[in-house]
Amino acid sequence: MKPARAKVTREKVLAAALALVEENGVQGLSMRKLAAAVGVEAMSLYNHVPNKDAVIDGIAELVIRGMVLPEPTGDWKNDLRGLADAFRTAATRYPHAAGLVLTRQLGSDASLAGTDAALSVLRGAGFGAEEAVHALRAVLAFLVGTVLREVESGPAFDGDDPEAVAHRRAELVASPFPALAESAPFLASCDHDREYEFGLELLLTALETRRTQSSQRG
Amino acid sequence: MKPARAKVTREKVLAAALALVEENGVQGLSMRKLAAAVGVEAMSLYNHVPNKDAVIDGIAELVIRGMVLPEPTGDWKNDLRGLADAFRTAATRYPHAAGLVLTRQLGSDASLAGTDAALSVLRGAGFGAEEAVHALRAVLAFLVGTVLREVESGPAFDGDDPEAVAHRRAELVASPFPALAESAPFLASCDHDREYEFGLELLLTALETRRTQSSQRG
DNA sequence: ACCTGAACACCGTTCAAGT
DNA sequence: ACCTGAACACCGTTCAAGT
Numbered sequence: 001m002k003p004a005r006a007k008v009t010r011e012k013v014l015a016a017a018l019a020l021v022e023e024n025g026v027q028g029l030s031m032r033k034l035a036a037a038v039g040v041e042a043m044s045l046y047n048h049v050p051n052k053d054a055v056i057d058g059i060a061e062l063v064i065r066g067m068v069l070p071e072p073t074g075d076w077k078n079d080l081r082g083l084a085d086a087f088r089t090a091a092t093r094y095p096h097a098a099g100l101v102l103t104r105q106l107g108s109d110a111s112l113a114g115t116d117a118a119l120s121v122l123r124g125a126g127f128g129a130e131e132a133v134h135a136l137r138a139v140l141a142f143l144v145g146t147v148l149r150e151v152e153s154g155p156a157f158d159g160d161d162p163e164a165v166a167h168r169r170a171e172l173v174a175s176p177f178p179a180l181a182e183s184a185p186f187l188a189s190c191d192h193d194r195e196y197e198f199g200l201e202l203l204l205t206a207l208e209t210r211r212t213q214s215s216q217r218g
Numbered sequence: 219m220k221p222a223r224a225k226v227t228r229e230k231v232l233a234a235a236l237a238l239v240e241e242n243g244v245q246g247l248s249m250r251k252l253a254a255a256v257g258v259e260a261m262s263l264y265n266h267v268p269n270k271d272a273v274i275d276g277i278a279e280l281v282i283r284g285m286v287l288p289e290p291t292g293d294w295k296n297d298l299r300g301l302a303d304a305f306r307t308a309a310t311r312y313p314h315a316a317g318l319v320l321t322r323q324l325g326s327d328a329s330l331a332g333t334d335a336a337l338s339v340l341r342g343a344g345f346g347a348e349e350a351v352h353a354l355r356a357v358l359a360f361l362v363g364t365v366l367r368e369v370e371s372g373p374a375f376d377g378d379d380p381e382a383v384a385h386r387r388a389e390l391v392a393s394p395f396p397a398l399a400e401s402a403p404f405l406a407s408c409d410h411d412r413e414y415e416f417g418l419e420l421l422l423t424a425l426e427t428r429r430t431q432s433s434q435r436g
Numbered sequence: 437a438c439c440t441g442a443a444c445a446c447c448g449t450t451c452a453a454g455t
Numbered sequence: 456a457c458c459t460g461a462a463c464a465c466c467g468t469t470c471a472a473g474t
Contacts, residue, residue: 008457031448043449044458052448099321105370115405116395123397132397133404138360138417141367145359148366152323177334179341179350186351187333199356206424226438249467261468262439270467 008038010048014058021059021097029055060101065110066090069117076125077204083118084143084200091147098151102144126211135207142199150192159189226256228266232276239277239315247273278319283328284308287335294343295422301336302361302418309365316369320362344429353425360417368410377407 006012016037021029031052035042049055067090070082091098115136122132156164169188173181180187224230234255239247249270253260267273285308288300309316333354340350374382387406391399398405 030446032446041459043451043460046449047457103317103321103366103370105372105375112393112395112398116393116398119397119401123400129401130404133401134413134416137367137408137413138420141363141413141417142356142360143363144366145362145364148321148362149355149359152321154323157323175330175334177330179337180330180334182341183337183347183351186348190355195352195355195359198352199359202356202421202424202428205427206420209423209427210420248465250465259440261441261470264468265438 008040008044008048010058012038013045013048014055014062017055018059018062018094018097021100022094025096026100031055056100057104059097060104060106061108061110063090063094063097063101064106064108064114066093067110067114069114072117072121072124074124076121077208079121080118080139080204081200083114083121084139087114087143088147088150088196092151095151098147102148102151126214127207128214131210131214139200139203142203146192146196146199149190150196153190153192157190159191165189226258226262226266228276230256231263231266232273232280235273236277236280236312236315239318240312243314244318249273274318275322277315278322278324279326279328281308281312281315281319282324282326282332284311285328285332287332290335290339290342292342294339295426297339298336298357298422299418301332301339302357305332305361306365306368306414310369313369316365320366320369344432345425346432349428349432357418357421360421364410364414364417367408368414371408371410375408377409383407 013034017029017034020034020037031045032042034055035045038045045055049058067086070079070086072079073082091101118136118139119132122135123129127135155161156168159165165188169184172184172187175181231252235247235252238252238255247270249263250260252273253263256263263273267276285304288297288304290297291300309319336354336357337350340353341347345353373379374386377383383406387402390402390405393399
């Protein structure tokens with residue numbers, strides 16, 4: 001009686017790939033190590049997946065599929081915030097794999113559902129079919145940029161390494177750039193939650209202004 | 219008399235690396251090909267550069283250094299727009315290498331100059347030393363997200379391939395998502411200039427509102 | 437000081453051969 | 456239908472040896 005190894009499937013390959021990336025970073029993912037992780041020789045993977053790029057696409061989709069869409073409440077700003085939060089939560093749950101999601105064109109069904117939810121909230125708020133797309137793209141661009149900074153920044157920037165922050169701050173104060181020196185205490189580290197909230201509120205406020213102006217015209 | 223090969227330098231290695239990336243994409247960069255491009259064996263590169271990661275860092279710095287900071291005009295919104303434009307122009311000039319710049323932590327002197335210029339504009343507009351940092355980070359996050367989308371999107375999304383756009387549009391219309399279907403004509407392709415301007419204006423408007431409210435309080 | 441050949445420990449992917 | 460060993464054409468990097 002053999003150990004009755006569970007059958008290899010595409011799903012298992014992708015799940016193992018995601019785990020491997022989270023453990024060793026994107027660089028640490030190789031078809032050979034991935035094969036070992038699922039208990040098979042490297043060449044067997046090609047029975048379940050066309051190539052390595054497809055594995056990476058699969059990882060990105062897996063992360064996006066982890067996004068839990070909140071129920072709409074009727075308050076469009078709250079609802080859009082909720083969707084943004086869901087995106088950020090899903091992405092930061094896998095810090096090493098997040099870069100893959102943020103960097104690739106999101107074409108999967110999972111991301112379509114999120115897009116539809118966001119557009120639906122915006123339409124409900126009174127934005128037109130075209131304006132809603134612009135609004136969504138602006139918020140999404142900000143979201144991608146913020147989350148990318150968040151998952152890419154090490155403890156020296158997060159504030160988790162006070163010594164590194166102090167060092168960086170001293171460097172900025174001593175730099176030949178006056179505005180940099182003046183803002184050094186705030187530049188030396190980054191509170192990701194705060195920056196995310198600040199920027200998102202900025203965008204939501206500006207959208208609210210646009211919305212009321214348009215509806216007054218119409 | 220030998221052909222008097224010009225001496226290899228770090229600068230030349232990095233310039234050749236950037237050219238190689240623009241020609242073949244980031245994947246097409248290898249130490250061996252890079253060595254061939256500068257007319258030397260692979261191992262000689264290690265006399266000028268510690269490893270491949272340093273080469274990639276160098277490429278990113280080279281791209282950022284191409285950013286031409288505009289002279290301040292005194293109109294803070296215009297000045298911030300000018301800086302954002304300069305960043306976008308520098309990044310999109312090297313579409314294949316742009317991802318490297320947008321993805322890495324920008325710590326070089328060249329990026330410090332840009333940061334200082336932006337903070338200086340914001341301080342001049344009346345933002346505090348801390349608020350200016352939040353404002354800068356919000357704009358930069360949006361900028362990174364937009365430019366990333368721009369350099370990553372193929373002709374099927376740019377609108378340069380009308381057939382692909384029509385196909386995508388039909389797919390969206392036929393999708394089970396109502397809001398997606400309604401906005402399909404605007405979702406199927408992306409005018410990067412327009413999205414960039416839309417989002418940037420949104421942020422600048424919101425910052426203007428914050429600015430006047432703060433100064434009324436103060 | 438700078439270059440090189442040979443070598444090491446890896447890659448992704450193909451293909452013919454097995455069951 | 457799925458797995459495998461051997462092989463191909465690559466990688467980044469080290470090291471001892473050359474000039």
